Amino acid sequence: MAKNITPRKENYSQWYLDVISAGKLADYAPVKGCMVIRPSGFAIWEAMQARLDRMFKETGHVNAYFPLLIPKHFMEKEAEHVEGFSPECAVVTHGGGKELEEPLMIRPTSETVIGHMYSQWIQSYRDLPVLINQWCNVLRWEMRTRLFLRTSEFLWQEGHTAHETEEEAQEETMRMLEIYRRFQEEDLAIPVIPGLKTESEKFPGAIATYCIEAMMQDGKALQAGTSHNLGQNFAKAFDITFLDRKNEQSHAWTTSWGVSTRMIGGLIMTHGDDDGLIIPPRIAPVQVVIIPIFTNDSERAETKAFAESIAERLHSRLDRLKVVIDHRDDLRPAEKFFHWLQQGIPVRIEVGPRDVAKQCGMVARRDVREKESVELESITAHVCDLLEKIQENLFQRALEFREQNTRRAKNYEEFCEIMKKEGGFVMAHWNGSPEVEAKIKGDTKATIRCIPLDPDPVPGKCMVTGEPSEREVVFAVAY
């Protein structure tokens, strides 16, 4: 067991911070609530970006860049939006040595300034749809911060689209939710529940917010991505109108959707163990590390040469495995194992003089800590297969954990009991009112994470009021 990491059972919050520190993933910045993403953490973000960016482009989206600073009066054009975001804004009051005539907000999100630009770019139905994404930093002032999960500044992508019809906007909203679901489950190996947010949890200014919710290893929920149908709210606030097919002026229908560096926090808390980070192979910046083991110069030469020959085989694959050889001479093998263990690299191959003699590599997997000797001839196929297995195992393990920690409550008393003793997700019926939702939160800290998109829901009765309920919703304490 790693001495530099507090076990999860002892203190889950401290475990999380220790894993980040041991993996050199991020640090707090000198400005309160801001973070520095260190190279090991940023490489994970780059891998996430690369995959998502491809998925966005394959569905017809293009990237652009909108400004960091937003005039204060822009924020005020959409009533719910200003109410939701103004308290969280950082405000620039001086620039170039002078006080500004109008304060500028650092973007907490960009619906307003993008709405303003779209009103200039969109004239006719021929200009629609507009399907733009941007990768950028945003800032939302936070008092209680936690690296990756909740920091004042974070990195994200925000998609902003404008459509001719209500139906197209809804289709886009669901398309992007599905892309997020696929990315989380297929690439990050994190099972998620897609669903609709309640009125009190929806994005300020949206008519509907959809989300994907994941369960962390302490049973708490993490919102891992959101997709908003903004209806015509922002089109009306920013005058995004177009000449429609009937030659009449219409307001466009818009959407927005985003995921952020928070996903790195979700990755750590879903897969990590008491020895540190575990990165699923599909998103790992390094998938395989090869470690030559030697005690003298001649062994050094032969193990390194053999390591190179293994790396060459792995590189030759069409899908180009990401392989690194740890060539450092000033560390002992145990120190190197420990380093890569805490970096969460899925597969390690040890190569000592005896392995060279046998023309084998000792292949170890990070997720279940087994290792076996594999012959050079079959090592490429073996490692490729192993990476697939690890990816699948991480997903199944997380899915089983979620299933074991998802309960049903017969009545409100039982609900409160579960929330108090066990946590996790609780599926329960609710009458649809914000008052009951607030009461439950007050009593138990649990919120409705989402109303699942089950096409065939089972009706029942609200656990608090006994009123009829169309479907169960997911309750949990959330990050």
Add this chain to the structure above:
Amino acid sequence: MAKNITPRKENYSQWYLDVISAGKLADYAPVKGCMVIRPSGFAIWEAMQARLDRMFKETGHVNAYFPLLIPKHFMEKEAEHVEGFSPECAVVTHGGGKELEEPLMIRPTSETVIGHMYSQWIQSYRDLPVLINQWCNVLRWEMRTRLFLRTSEFLWQEGHTAHETEEEAQEETMRMLEIYRRFQEEDLAIPVIPGLKTESEKFPGAIATYCIEAMMQDGKALQAGTSHNLGQNFAKAFDITFLDRKNEQSHAWTTSWGVSTRMIGGLIMTHGDDDGLIIPPRIAPVQVVIIPIFTNDSERAETKAFAESIAERLHSRLDRLKVVIDHRDDLRPAEKFFHWLQQGIPVRIEVGPRDVAKQCGMVARRDVREKESVELESITAHVCDLLEKIQENLFQRALEFREQNTRRAKNYEEFCEIMKKEGGFVMAHWNGSPEVEAKIKGDTKATIRCIPLDPDPVPGKCMVTGEPSEREVVFAVAY
């Protein structure tokens, strides 16, 4: 001649703005001095990023992310630095609804906050070198702005490295300058002069600033990238110390280097013509556009199918040509030609019914406006070869232009005469003093762009004072 673009000879500044507008590359944002980079412009930036990022990683650099906001007192730790940048800073005074105890600056560059982090990360010579780059936005308040060339907010990369010895820091400074030179000349087809900045033009806080300087089509100079040797200045200001090989505490030697979205401005002004943008093939987001030409449904079907078969051949190349078919049915061929012309796409292939009958495509190049009919069988080889030719031609054309507009001045009178009448670059001798440099700038607006890195310089006499001078320097009016 394009009606939506002012000819260069008539008004070069207006031509530049018209090219940007016609190509839909960027817009001014609602906040004064900020810009919106539109999808067509951003695609160029993405291509630049992808290429540079690969070059950085091939030379051992990794990416990270440092915070946007910098405490005011950090900026004050390095005397020259604060003097240079404070007047340009945007200042955050309020956050989360409250006035802050200490104002925060939006980063104009990140030496200070990165220096602070490096002081925590670097303990021993074993931790060195640290070779980190970040891609981000920065903000420098500007009164007179010009899209891409000079805006308050811009996108860039900033590399920040720390080394054990002075020699290694100098090597890194020159390595990155050379990467910038190669990128400009080989990828952007922009000839540049690498050199050293004078004391008055160097980066605030650096001991030496190296740069690459390009000539625009109006004869003005554009600084296209800088690489700074920071000596131990920032290491001393931020206490970046390490236990060296002699077991003593030493200050690290640091460098920083950056290029920005300004390069897009340089690209436009180097290669564009009176019809708009021309993008060199190596950096073009779309290298080949295929345009089916038809007057009825059966022609529509056959030309589109033929266009697809050409695209398939081009795609099959190992180097994966970036090909787009313009499938729009609501535009006339002339409108499509015009659209892609102004997007600066290097090669256009027209496919009409007669081309289908002959199994040929009409291949047109953007740079010299020639077109020829090419048989399907040889079209892939032809287009690949043509893209190489266009890349080479753009570079040669720009190089010839620079050579034609680079002059030598026998004396100061002649120098002033050239600057007044012809502009361009003037190679002249200078005594090395800031006072003479300032006088020349006052008289002619020309500044010393750089002291070229000629290993075998020809000595002479300062054109103003007659004092001895080791080498000629490059004078020009700059953007």
